[in-house]
Amino acid sequence: MRIFIMRHGEAQNFAPSDAERPLTPRGELQSRQMAEHLAEQLDGQLDMVWVSPYLRAQQTWQTMVDCLPPAAKVMTVDDITPYGEAEQVAAYIKAVIGVERPETLLVVSHLPLVGYLTAELVAGIQPPMFQTSAIAVIDFNPETELATFVEQVIPHG
Template sequence: MQLFLMRHGEASYQAHSDRERTLTDTGRYHTSLMSNWLAKTVLEFDLVLVSPYLRAQQSWQEVSKHFPEPRKWLVLDELVPAGRPSTAAELTLAYAEQFKADKVLVIAHMPLLGYMVSELVAGIEPPLFATSGIALIDKHSECATLVWQHAPHTIS
């Protein structure tokens, strides 16, 4: 299974709550740039899991323009910035198994994503994710490897 973990695009701080922050123009652009880059190697996603926060939802809207409709996509309340990494990782794997998904995209936040990498890949420190950044974890049975991690400034 290939797990693509993506941080939402850059978001404005002008909102009533953290949950309601919207993407900036730069956030939309970088998310589109990363999606276009990713679409050169990934044809489609079987499963997409997205945070309920507005900036993550908007990031998914940008990403979805570059890929066919996934077989299944879900909004998970556990994919919020203060979510429990072990729970988020376990749910991601459980949903992937339930839907027999080989290519899974998760769109969420820091610090959750960094800690999810540590939960999924033994012995790795939690990496930082730039906004719109993506990491690929290759997971086969109990073995998982961080294959790569890219951000908008590393692909151009």
């Protein structure tokens, strides 16, 4: 199966709280660009999407949804905010994959979690840096729970 871990699009610097920071127009553009790239890799199948409850992550997903195949299941997951614990989130991902057996999972989250989560799933790598809207692509074997880092895709412009 394939896991896509994505950092939200570029967000405004200021808002009443960190959770309320909206995307910038550039963030919307980058997110759409990444959705178009992702659509080519999905082969018409998007089984699960997990999105942080923070506004910028929700808006990232909303800007992507029209470019992607319809997702079978979309969930807002409270544990994938910037303050999420990578070890717990990785365990949750493995448990859900073990039960529901999706072929694809897209996680839309934040720094620093996206980097630590990638390293938690793929043994032996350092947490990668993520530009806004960047996506880490991971092949995950549900039987062995072994993961391989395939690539990191970054937006252009």
